[in-house]
Amino acid sequence: xxxxxxxxxxGGQGTLLASKILGNYAxxxxxxxxxxxxxxxxxxxxxxxxxxxxxxKVYSPxxxxxxxxxxxxxxxxxxxxxxxxxxxGGIIIVNKQNIYPMPCALGAAEYPGNIYEQLSxxxxxxxxxxxxxxxxxxxxxxxxxIAMLGFSAAxxxxxxxxxxxxxxxxxxxxxxxxxxKAFEQGYIQARG
Amino acid sequence: MLQMxxxxxxxxxxxxxxxxxxxxxxxxxxxxxxxxxxxxxANFNEVNAEWSVNEKVSMEVGVGAAMxxxxxxxAMKHVGLNVAADPLFTFSYTGLNAGLVAVVADDPGMxxxxxxxxxxxxxxxxxxxxxxxxxSQEAKDFTMLAYELSEKYDTPVFVRLTxxxxxxxxxxxIGERKEVEYPYKQDISKYVMVPANARKRHxxxxxxxxxxxxxINGDLFGESxxxxxxxxxxxxxxxxxxxxxVYQYVKEALPDFAIFKLGMVYPIAFENIREFASxxxxxxVVEELEPFIENALKAKGxxxxxxxxxxxxxxxxxQKISEAIxxxxxxxxxxxxxxxxRPPVMCAGCTHRGVFYILNKLKLNVVGDIGCYSLGCSPPxxxxxxxxxxxxxxxxxxxxxxxxxxxxxxxxxxxxGDSTFIHSGITSLIxxxxxxxxxxxxxxxxxxxxxxxxxxxxxxGLTIKNEPTHTLDLEAICRACGxxxxxxxxxxNLAEVENAIKERIKADGVSVIIAKxxxxxxxxxxxxxxxxxxxxxxxxxxxxxGCPALSRRKDNSVEVDAALCTGCxxxxxxxxxxxxxxxxxK
Numbered sequence: 028x029x030x031x032x033x034x035x036x037x038g039g040q041g042t043l044l045a046s047k048i049l050g051n052y053a054x055x056x057x058x059x060x061x062x063x064x065x066x067x068x069x070x071x072x073x074x075x076x077x078x079x080x081x082x083x084k085v086y087s088p089x090x091x092x093x094x095x096x097x098x099x100x101x102x103x104x105x106x107x108x109x110x111x112x113x114x115x116g117g118i119i120i121v122n123k124q125n126i127y128p129m130p131c132a133l134g135a136a137e138y139p140g141n142i143y144e145q146l147s148x149x150x151x152x153x154x155x156x157x158x159x160x161x162x163x164x165x166x167x168x169x170x171x172x173i174a175m176l177g178f179s180a181a182x183x184x185x186x187x188x189x190x191x192x193x194x195x196x197x198x199x200x201x202x203x204x205x206x207x208k209a210f211e212q213g214y215i216q217a218r219g
Numbered sequence: 220m221l222q223m224x225x226x227x228x229x230x231x232x233x234x235x236x237x238x239x240x241x242x243x244x245x246x247x248x249x250x251x252x253x254x255x256x257x258x259x260x261a262n263f264n265e266v267n268a269e270w271s272v273n274e275k276v277s278m279e280v281g282v283g284a285a286m287x288x289x290x291x292x293x294a295m296k297h298v299g300l301n302v303a304a305d306p307l308f309t310f311s312y313t314g315l316n317a318g319l320v321a322v323v324a325d326d327p328g329m330x331x332x333x334x335x336x337x338x339x340x341x342x343x344x345x346x347x348x349x350x351x352x353x354x355s356q357e358a359k360d361f362t363m364l365a366y367e368l369s370e371k372y373d374t375p376v377f378v379r380l381t382x383x384x385x386x387x388x389x390x391x392x393i394g395e396r397k398e399v400e401y402p403y404k405q406d407i408s409k410y411v412m413v414p415a416n417a418r419k420r421h422x423x424x425x426x427x428x429x430x431x432x433x434x435i436n437g438d439l440f441g442e443s444x445x446x447x448x449x450x451x452x453x454x455x456x457x458x459x460x461x462x463x464x465v466y467q468y469v470k471e472a473l474p475d476f477a478i479f480k481l482g483m484v485y486p487i488a489f490e491n492i493r494e495f496a497s498x499x500x501x502x503x504v505v506e507e508l509e510p511f512i513e514n515a516l517k518a519k520g521x522x523x524x525x526x527x528x529x530x531x532x533x534x535x536x537x538q539k540i541s542e543a544i545x546x547x548x549x550x551x552x553x554x555x556x557x558x559x560x561r562p563p564v565m566c567a568g569c570t571h572r573g574v575f576y577i578l579n580k581l582k583l584n585v586v587g588d589i590g591c592y593s594l595g596c597s598p599p600x601x602x603x604x605x606x607x608x609x610x611x612x613x614x615x616x617x618x619x620x621x622x623x624x625x626x627x628x629x630x631x632x633x634x635x636g637d638s639t640f641i642h643s644g645i646t647s648l649i650x651x652x653x654x655x656x657x658x659x660x661x662x663x664x665x666x667x668x669x670x671x672x673x674x675x676x677x678x679x680g681l682t683i684k685n686e687p688t689h690t691l692d693l694e695a696i697c698r699a700c701g702x703x704x705x706x707x708x709x710x711x712n713l714a715e716v717e718n719a720i721k722e723r724i725k726a727d728g729v730s731v732i733i734a735k736x737x738x739x740x741x742x743x744x745x746x747x748x749x750x751x752x753x754x755x756x757x758x759x760x761x762x763x764x765g766c767p768a769l770s771r772r773k774d775n776s777v778e779v780d781a782a783l784c785t786g787c788x789x790x791x792x793x794x795x796x797x798x799x800x801x802x803x804x805k
Contacts, residue, residue, distance in 0.1 A: 038563065050226045050388055060226065061354075062388040065330055066251055066672070071594065072767055073563035086470040088354075088387035091538035107555050128561035132770035133599055133762055136559035148554035168782060 028058060030183075031090045032079040035109035036101030037126050038072050041172035044197065045099070046077040048176060052185065052193035053081040063088035074105060098151075099179055101158075101171065102126050103142045115150040120179055122158040122171065154182055154217070161212040170209035173198075177213025187214070224390040229380055230255035232355035232391045233322055236362030237292040238263050240318075241399035244284035245269070246277035248642060249671035250296030251331035252385040253324035257294050258674070261683045265396065270674055270683045273609070273642040274299035278306045278321065285319035285375075286410060288401035290366055294322040297338050298608065302643070304341065310375055311345045312420040313410050314427075316401050318369030320362060321347075324380040327507040328534040331670075333589070333608065335532070337508040342377050342485035346424050348431055349377035349485040350444070351463040355389040361482065364443065366399075372427045379484065381507065383464040383534070428486060435483055436490040444482035447495060451475045457544070458499035460492060460512060460523070465505050465535055472540040487512060489519045496521055503528065503544060507535050565594050567768040568739035568785030570665050570710045574634070576764045576789070577716045578602040583632050583724070586619070588612035588644070590636035591669040599765045603634065610635070610643025616658040617651040625657045629724050633660045637693065638668040638676045645696060652701035652729045659723045659730045663710070664693060665738040673741060697731045704730035711736060713792040739785055748786035750779055750799050761790040761799065 032049060036042040046062045053060035063078040078089050092111045098119045100106030106121045113119055130136035139145065146153055158174040173194065180190045191207065198206050227235065234256045237245065245268040247257040261268035271277035274295045284291035295303055300323045307321065323341070326332040342349035350365055352358040358380065365376040408416050435444065461469050462481040469478060479495045481487065496502040504513040504525035513525030528543040529535060541547045565572050575595040578585050579602040587593055587603035588611060596603035605615060616633035635644045640662050651658055668674040675681040680690030697705055704726045706719045716734065723730035739745055749768075755776040762769055768783035769790060779799075791799040 037561065039566075047226070047388070054224070054226060054390065059390070060388075062226070063383060064228075064386045064388070065382075066254075066386055071563035071591065071670070072561075072566065074561040085389070086467040087537050088383055088389070088464070088467065089536060091536055104558065104561070108558050108561075110555055127767075127770045128559050129564050129598070129765060129767065130559050132767065133765075134759070134771040134775070135598070137557075138559065139557065145555050 028056065028081055030079075030081040030097065031095045032081070032097045032099055033095040033109055033112045034077040034079065034099045034101070035105040036075050037105060038075045040075075040101045041169060042075055042077050042101060045172040045176055046079050048193050048197045049079045049081070051196045052190055055189045055193055056186070059083060059085045061085045061088040074108060076109060097179070097183065099175060101175060104128065104138065107139065107142050107145055110146055110149050110151075113149055113151045117151045118154065118182065119146060119149070119151050120154045120156060120175070120182060121146075122175055123155050124159045124171075154178070156213065156216055158213065161209055161216070165205055165209055165212070167205050170205055173206045173209040174213035177210035178217045179213075180210070181214045181217035224392050226388045227355045227391040228255055228386060228388050229352070229355045229358040229384040230386070231259045232358040233294070233362045233378060233380070234259035234292075235391065235393065236359035237290075237320065238266060239359075239394050239396050240363045240366040241290050241397050242266060242292045242366075243289035244281065245292040245294070246271045246280040247294040248272070248274050248277055248299060249668050249674045250274075250299045250324070251671055252326060252382045253294045253296045253299070253322060253380070254671045254674065255385070256292075256322055257683070260292065268683050270676060272677060274303035275305060278303035278310075281319050281321070282306055282310045282315075285315040285317050286403075288316045288403045290317045290399050291319045292322065293319065295324070296332065297323060297325045297336050298332065298334065299323075300338055300341055302609070304345070307341075307347070307375065308345045309412050311347050312412055312417055312424055314373035314423070315369065315375065316404065317399060318366035319375045320365040320369060320378055321375055322362070322378045322380065324382070324385045325508065326382050328382070330382050333606070335508060337511060338377070338379055339484055339511040340509070342379075346428050347375050347377055347485075348372070348483060349379050350482055351379045351484045352384060352482070353463050353466045353480070354384065355387070355391045357482070358384060359391050368431075372431050374427055377485075379463070381464050387464075432486045435486060435488045445488050445491065446480045446482065447491075448478045448480065450477040456500040458495055458502050459505055460502065460516070461505045462512075465507055468535055468537045468540050469505055471537045473544060481512070484512065487515050489516070489521065492516060493519070493521050496523070505529060505535065505540060562597055563594060564597070564765065564767050565591065566739055567766055567783040568745060568787040570734070570736040570739060571595060571663050572600075572764050572766065573710045573713050573716050573789045574661060574663065574734050575600040575602040576793070577713060577720060578632060578634075579763070581717070581720060583720070584630055586612045586616040586631065586633045588633075588635040588639050590639050590663075592634060592636055592663045595634065597765070599763050609639055610647055613644050613647035613651060613658070613660050616660070617647065617654065617656045620656050620658050628657045628659075631658065632720065632724065633658060635660065635662055636669065637662060637664040637666065637678050640693065641677055641691065645700065648697065648700045648702070648729070648731075656729050657727060659720070659732070661720070661732045661734055662693060664733050664735040666735075667738050667741055669738050673738065693733055697733075702729050702731045704728060705733070707733045707735055709736055710734040711787055711789055713789065739787070745785045745787065748801060749781040749784035750786060750788065750791055750801050751781075752777055752779055753798050753800070754796070755798060756796050758795065760795065761793045764789055764793060766790060
């Protein structure tokens, strides 16, 4: 497995935990992995990008434009912002959620209405998931990230058992049960 | 085996290394991207860790521990080293008993910083050796090695990180802790830096630096610090010199090239590099920030290229290096257009919001400081007009008073957070009162160190290990500094905020307003009690508070995101028709 995954979202959406689980999945598969995060200022509701690289040997923790096999977007506008990273023939997984950035909330800029039309200009396969719907049904909005991972694990044909072990290794014990439910629901949404 | 390893942040790996090296004392003030080092090491029972009030204090705590005979760790961001520089420069003269490692995290690209300064010059200027790891495993190994070097050469040692090392995760092998302790020995000529003694120590500093320079150029360390990788035979005529995260980019951009990887960026192994350079037609130094290595090589008569190819600003990347050295063209334009920016914002329910709304409304000049409230500068609040460094707001405002007098001061307000006030605002406040200033200071007291991720400080009454301790009384501190005009207000109450500010800016002398309420992210009582808007008049005044839970619909009416709204009611106080109410009328 040779994978560059870009996780794009809004500060506070749980992208860091998602990247950590992917890293632990790589390890359980016996592969090298690097994850690059941004903390601090960017976490206050700004755009947040995390890079995950899985290969037999990884050097740079970052990769450049047109180098991502997968863009995992936690929000539609952020999917658009990060689409330049996708490789030809790559996969863009988008959570069908809109979070208005301040310029749009104020009416100073317009939240684009044609995001999927713009995304379709990239030579990439686009998958949409309703992770917010899953998390809302589970009554825990914080499980959006794990629902996204469940969906991605199915789309990317990850080993389900190993992936569940990676989640077990990464999340706090009291949240394990609900997170595994979110994973399963995401997985089913992709396979269903 | 890979399975035995742990996926760790560079910051955590440094802490793990320090722990295994037997560190007994760890001290720091939080600062991105270095904060997680001290947070991590505080988890170990064997380590006495603390949040110090500022970096100078943390360095002095570390120095004390090292003089006493236990290994110490001090960690800071690049600008924190400016604050800690005073003790460090002289501690370089005295040397130590047990090892001291100072970790400094630079932030090329300024992900969360106010400048792009290069800490390597501190190593040169203070004559303190500096190691620079290139991944988490090296972050751990180099930290452990730094303690050996510190004691062998009788010097504090720097470990330098950059954001992409500090905040990148890679695999690390975990080992056992080894306790280290030396007896405390009094030595007046070594530790009392009066001029007569300092004059004798200065040659000792130069002597140890010569010794280390010789050793780093010799065989003593093998490949444990610096490393040469010869490229494929005949594949190119260029040799590369690099270190840290840049090494990883070089390995991908130029996989077949010969590389001299510096693990120690000060002192530099000039003779080894000279020998390496002699094998190639061209030597290129690839480094982020300043031409530190490049200029040092040139001064030694080693010809090289560097910043003429890579530039001085921001981070490097695989693509940038490939462009600079191989001439590979930039990638084609993207297909997407008109993507609205998503700048960081104050959270929904942020306790700072109301104060900035009123400052904007009163059209006051706001002298800012470092913290979450720095976001008060952005639209629609636009209520911060300068920001320099930790603690500067109060002294900057005082300087403005000194320059422009009382009338100007009545339109001017200094804004500073609780943790920043304790870090270095108290001294400024004493200065202002002492020098008969006429300024108004607002302490945004949200009972935590917010921006770096909610660390305790003396005002929270809890230590880094969450043990109860004395709670610093900010009001009493201000009064003890000589502040006569003082109000404590609730920042959620806009009328109270406005009245307090109007009253205090008119008053003579130094006035302080403490806007006190816990950070919304810590105050769990304040969740999920959202407001709703009925019969919106579409005036848009509520949007002027810049709350991410409010947005304009297509028809110009305002909509509330109930999932984000905390029910702080700040927006409700701006609504002229009184139509913003809590859903369940609590």
